[in-house]
Amino acid sequence: MVEIVGRDGQIGVLEALLDRACDGHGAALVLRGEAGIGKSVLMEHAVRAGRKRGMRVLSVTGVQAEVQIPYAGLDHLLRPLRPGASDTGSPYRLALEVLELLGENDAPVLMAIEDAHWLDVSSWETLTFLCRRIEVDRIALIMAVRDGEDIDRRLAAAGLPELRLEPLGAADSRALLDRTAPGLPLALGARVLDEAAGNPLGIVELGAAAGREGGSALLPSALPLSTRVEQTFAGLVAELPPLTRDLLLIAALDDGGDLDEILAAAALATGADVSPDAIQPAVAARLVTVDERYEVRFRHPLLRSALRQQAGAGDRRRIHSALAEVLSHQPERRLWHRASAESGRNEALARELTEAAVGASERQAIAVALAAVSRAVQLSEDPAERGRRQVWACDLAASQGDAVTVRRLMAEIDESALRPADQARLTWIREASLGDSWSGSERLLAYADLIDTIRRDGQPDLAVKAITELALRVYYSSAPAVVRDRFVGVLFALGLDDDDPRLTVNLLQIAPVEHGATGLERLRRLVHRMDLPAGRRMELGVAAFAIGAFDLARDFALSSAADLRRQGQIGSLTKALSTAASAAAALGDTRGALPLAAECIALAAETGQPTWMLGGSLVAALAEARRGDVDAARRRADDAERVLVAARRFPMLALVQRVRGVAALADGRADDAFRQLMRVYDPADSAHFPNYELLMLGDLAEAAVRGGLLDELSPVVSRLVPLAAQSRSPALTVGLAYGRAVLTGDYAAALADDLADWPFDRARLQLTYGASLRRAHRITECRPLLRAAAATFDALGATPWADRARAELRATGETRRKPMDALATLTPQEQQIARLAAEGLSNREIGERLFLSPRTVSTHLYRIYPKVDVSSRAELARKVTSSDVV
Structure with a gap:
C-alpha cells in the first residue's frame, strides 16, 4: 500500500469513523476541498480500511451527465444489492428502504460516494436523510465533494459533519514531488511546487509532465491549476489511438458507465464494429478502470471534464445522437440525449x-x-x-x-x-x-387581482392553486374587510362546488368569522371522507384550526399524517404535524403536543422550512408552558419574537403573547398573564390579531378571575358575543361559556354544555367552580369537582393546574397524592416511540411512522424500559395507558 503523504490526521478521523460503525455507532462524514486536494486518495484508503475490517463496501461516483436523472446515483450505489431501479417517489421513503436493505445482512457497511456534488438531487436527498438516521446502525457513509457555491447550499441544508482538506505544507509537498517525479532539477522542482501550491494532484501531474517535457509543461502559468491539470490529462489522452479517444469521449458524455452501451454508441458514431479491446489502451494508461460489472470509471473527474471541454460541438452532438439511439428502450434517458443532440429550435x-x-x-x-x-x-x-x-x-x-x-x-x-x-x-x-414583506393590504389586494386575471384567462386550476397558497398568509396578516371580501369574491368567481374541499379550505382561512358557520358544517361532513387526498386533508386541518375547531383539526391532521408518512411527502407532513401539535396544545394536551411539535421542528429543519420550524417551536413553547416548564417556554417565545419582529410579521406575535400569558398563569402570576394576553385583544398593540381573539379567550378569562380583573374582561366578552354567533367558532363558544361563568358565577350552566372534546377547558371550569365553592365552605359539593379537575390535568400533563386542584383539595382537608409520571423522564421522540409500541406496533412499523430504522427503534426501546421501570412491551403499554386521558 502506498503511503499517503501529509494526511495522518485525516486518516485517523476516517479510521475512527469506520471503527465506530463496526461497533454499531453509524455516522456520516463529508470530505471537502478543491479539485485535486486528495479526496479520492483518502476515499480509496477508507475503502481498503473498510474491507480489512470486514465491511461490505458500496461505492459510486457522481457523474455530471446524470444530474437530471432521478436516483441515477443511488441505483449505481445499490446495484450490488438489487438489480432494479428505484421508485421515483419520495427520497425519504426510499431512505428507509435502503436502511432495511442494508440491515438484511448483519455485516457492517461502508458507503463511499465520490464526487457527491454531481449526484442527482433525489439521490442526494435520500442519502443525506439516511445519514441522519444511522446513529445506531453499523453503517459508515463518506461523501467527497468539491468546493463551490452550489455544494455550500446543499451542505448547509444537510447539516452533516465535514472534514476539510487543506493544501499540503512545504515539507510534505517536497516529499510527494520527490516520490512521484524523482530527479527533477532543483529549479524546475521549485517551479512545480510553486505552481501546485500544495495541491497533491497538481504536484503529481505537473511534476510528471515537467519530467517528460521540461519547463514548457508549466506554461502558460496564468491559467488556473485545475485547467492546467486538465490540459495535462488531455495530453495523455492525445497519445491514445483515435478509437480509444472516441470511447473515452462517449464515456464522458454518457449518463451511465456501461461498457456495452459505450461500445454500441461508438459503433453507431463510427459506422463500424468496435471491439471491447479498444478501451484497453486507456486502461493501460491508468486513465480509466473497467470493473467486474463492466462499468467504466475515470481515474479522476478532471479527466472527464477535460474530455467534455475539448470536444467540439459537432462531436458532442454526434455522440449524444448515437447514445439516444442506443437508449431507445429507456425513454427518459433517451430524451435527455436527444435534447443535447439538437442543434436548433424544435x-x-x-x-x-x-x-x-x-x-x-x-x-x-x-x-x-x-x-x-x-x-x-x-x-x-x-x-x-x-x-x-x-x-x-x-x-x-x-x-x-x-x-x-x-x-x-x-x-x-x-x-x-x-x-x-x-x-x-x-x-x-x-x-x-x-x-421582503409579509403583510400589507395593498399587496394582498394586488395578489387577489392577479389571481382573478389568471381565472379570466382560462386557468382556473392555477388560480385555485394560487389562492390556496395565499390563504394562510391572508389569515396571518390581519387583513381588513376590503381584502377579505376581495379574496372571497375571487374565490366564488372560480365556481367551485359547495362540496369541493378547496372552497372550505380557503373560506375558513380568508374569512373565518364571516364564513365560519357554513365552513364548520362542511368540515363536519368532510372529516370522515377518507377518499380525500392526504394533502387535502392536511389543508382541511389547517382550516379547522383557523376557525377554532381543534378536535376536527387534530383528526384531519393526524389522518393525513399517516398517509403523508407512507408517501414520504415530508413538506406536507411537516405542516400536518404542526397542525396536529397546535390543536393538541390548544386543547391542553401537552403529552400529545410535545412529540408532534418535536418531530415537526426536526423535519422542518431537515427540509429547509424555517416558517414551520418557527411555528413548531411556538407550539412546543405553549405545551411547555402548560406543563410548567416556563423557562423553556419563555426562551422559545423570546427567540420567536426576534424573528417575527425582524420580518415584520406582527400579527404572529399573538402566538408569542399566548405563550407568555400561559407561562405566567403556570407561574401563578395572574395579573401579568392578563396583561400579556390582553395585547392580542388591543387594536392599538403591535400584537393585536383579530383571528386569534377567537382562539384564546379561555386563557384570558382564567387570568382575569385569578387576578381579580373581571371588570376589564367584561367588555371583551361583550364584544366577542356577536362574533361567536356569526362564526360558530367552537373555541370561542367554549371560551365565552367560561367567560360568562366567571363574570356571573353561573358555572353550572357552563358545565352543562358538552365538553367531552375539550377536557382541559372542562377541568378548568371544574377547578374554578370548585375553588369558589370551597371558599364558600361548600366542601361536599366542591370535592368531586376538584378531584375530577386534578385527574384530568394530570392525564393531560398540565402539572401547574393539577397542583392547584390538589392544593384546593388540601384546603378542604382531603389529600390527593401526585401521581408518578413515568413518561415525563422521556424525550419527546422517546415518548412517541413508547406510545406507538404500547399500541402494539412492531419496530418496523414504528420505524416507518417516524422515518427510523428498526434497529434505531429497538435501541430507543432498550433505553426507554429502564427509564420507566418496565421490562416488556406489555408493561410499557400499561404505563402509557395509565398516563393517557380517558
Missing part, C-alpha cells in the same frame, strides 16, 4: 421536455423538472410558449427557495411576449418569492 422536442418536466414535478423531483423546462426554453420556437416555460421555471426555482436563480431567470424573460395570464403569474412569483 418546438415538438420542447413539448416533450415540458411533459417530462410536468411528470417530474408531480413526483416532487423539482430539480429534474427545472432542468427539463430550462432546456425546453432553449428549444422553443413560439415566443409565447417560451415565455410560459420561463415563468414556470421561475416558479420551480422559487419552490426550492433559490432566489438567486429566480432573479437570473426573470431577467431573461421578454415580458412583451407573455400572455396576460403568464404576465400575472410572473408578477405573483416575483412578489411572493422576492418580496
Whole structure:
C-alpha cells in the first residue's frame, strides 16, 4: 500500500469513523476541498480500511451527465444489492428502504460516494436523510465533494459533519514531488511546487509532465491549476489511438458507465464494429478502470471534464445522437440525449421536455423538472410558449427557495411576449418569492387581482392553486374587510362546488368569522371522507384550526399524517404535524403536543422550512408552558419574537403573547398573564390579531378571575358575543361559556354544555367552580369537582393546574397524592416511540411512522424500559395507558 503523504490526521478521523460503525455507532462524514486536494486518495484508503475490517463496501461516483436523472446515483450505489431501479417517489421513503436493505445482512457497511456534488438531487436527498438516521446502525457513509457555491447550499441544508482538506505544507509537498517525479532539477522542482501550491494532484501531474517535457509543461502559468491539470490529462489522452479517444469521449458524455452501451454508441458514431479491446489502451494508461460489472470509471473527474471541454460541438452532438439511439428502450434517458443532440429550435422536442418536466414535478423531483423546462426554453420556437416555460421555471426555482436563480431567470424573460395570464403569474412569483414583506393590504389586494386575471384567462386550476397558497398568509396578516371580501369574491368567481374541499379550505382561512358557520358544517361532513387526498386533508386541518375547531383539526391532521408518512411527502407532513401539535396544545394536551411539535421542528429543519420550524417551536413553547416548564417556554417565545419582529410579521406575535400569558398563569402570576394576553385583544398593540381573539379567550378569562380583573374582561366578552354567533367558532363558544361563568358565577350552566372534546377547558371550569365553592365552605359539593379537575390535568400533563386542584383539595382537608409520571423522564421522540409500541406496533412499523430504522427503534426501546421501570412491551403499554386521558 502506498503511503499517503501529509494526511495522518485525516486518516485517523476516517479510521475512527469506520471503527465506530463496526461497533454499531453509524455516522456520516463529508470530505471537502478543491479539485485535486486528495479526496479520492483518502476515499480509496477508507475503502481498503473498510474491507480489512470486514465491511461490505458500496461505492459510486457522481457523474455530471446524470444530474437530471432521478436516483441515477443511488441505483449505481445499490446495484450490488438489487438489480432494479428505484421508485421515483419520495427520497425519504426510499431512505428507509435502503436502511432495511442494508440491515438484511448483519455485516457492517461502508458507503463511499465520490464526487457527491454531481449526484442527482433525489439521490442526494435520500442519502443525506439516511445519514441522519444511522446513529445506531453499523453503517459508515463518506461523501467527497468539491468546493463551490452550489455544494455550500446543499451542505448547509444537510447539516452533516465535514472534514476539510487543506493544501499540503512545504515539507510534505517536497516529499510527494520527490516520490512521484524523482530527479527533477532543483529549479524546475521549485517551479512545480510553486505552481501546485500544495495541491497533491497538481504536484503529481505537473511534476510528471515537467519530467517528460521540461519547463514548457508549466506554461502558460496564468491559467488556473485545475485547467492546467486538465490540459495535462488531455495530453495523455492525445497519445491514445483515435478509437480509444472516441470511447473515452462517449464515456464522458454518457449518463451511465456501461461498457456495452459505450461500445454500441461508438459503433453507431463510427459506422463500424468496435471491439471491447479498444478501451484497453486507456486502461493501460491508468486513465480509466473497467470493473467486474463492466462499468467504466475515470481515474479522476478532471479527466472527464477535460474530455467534455475539448470536444467540439459537432462531436458532442454526434455522440449524444448515437447514445439516444442506443437508449431507445429507456425513454427518459433517451430524451435527455436527444435534447443535447439538437442543434436548433424544435418546438415538438420542447413539448416533450415540458411533459417530462410536468411528470417530474408531480413526483416532487423539482430539480429534474427545472432542468427539463430550462432546456425546453432553449428549444422553443413560439415566443409565447417560451415565455410560459420561463415563468414556470421561475416558479420551480422559487419552490426550492433559490432566489438567486429566480432573479437570473426573470431577467431573461421578454415580458412583451407573455400572455396576460403568464404576465400575472410572473408578477405573483416575483412578489411572493422576492418580496421582503409579509403583510400589507395593498399587496394582498394586488395578489387577489392577479389571481382573478389568471381565472379570466382560462386557468382556473392555477388560480385555485394560487389562492390556496395565499390563504394562510391572508389569515396571518390581519387583513381588513376590503381584502377579505376581495379574496372571497375571487374565490366564488372560480365556481367551485359547495362540496369541493378547496372552497372550505380557503373560506375558513380568508374569512373565518364571516364564513365560519357554513365552513364548520362542511368540515363536519368532510372529516370522515377518507377518499380525500392526504394533502387535502392536511389543508382541511389547517382550516379547522383557523376557525377554532381543534378536535376536527387534530383528526384531519393526524389522518393525513399517516398517509403523508407512507408517501414520504415530508413538506406536507411537516405542516400536518404542526397542525396536529397546535390543536393538541390548544386543547391542553401537552403529552400529545410535545412529540408532534418535536418531530415537526426536526423535519422542518431537515427540509429547509424555517416558517414551520418557527411555528413548531411556538407550539412546543405553549405545551411547555402548560406543563410548567416556563423557562423553556419563555426562551422559545423570546427567540420567536426576534424573528417575527425582524420580518415584520406582527400579527404572529399573538402566538408569542399566548405563550407568555400561559407561562405566567403556570407561574401563578395572574395579573401579568392578563396583561400579556390582553395585547392580542388591543387594536392599538403591535400584537393585536383579530383571528386569534377567537382562539384564546379561555386563557384570558382564567387570568382575569385569578387576578381579580373581571371588570376589564367584561367588555371583551361583550364584544366577542356577536362574533361567536356569526362564526360558530367552537373555541370561542367554549371560551365565552367560561367567560360568562366567571363574570356571573353561573358555572353550572357552563358545565352543562358538552365538553367531552375539550377536557382541559372542562377541568378548568371544574377547578374554578370548585375553588369558589370551597371558599364558600361548600366542601361536599366542591370535592368531586376538584378531584375530577386534578385527574384530568394530570392525564393531560398540565402539572401547574393539577397542583392547584390538589392544593384546593388540601384546603378542604382531603389529600390527593401526585401521581408518578413515568413518561415525563422521556424525550419527546422517546415518548412517541413508547406510545406507538404500547399500541402494539412492531419496530418496523414504528420505524416507518417516524422515518427510523428498526434497529434505531429497538435501541430507543432498550433505553426507554429502564427509564420507566418496565421490562416488556406489555408493561410499557400499561404505563402509557395509565398516563393517557380517558
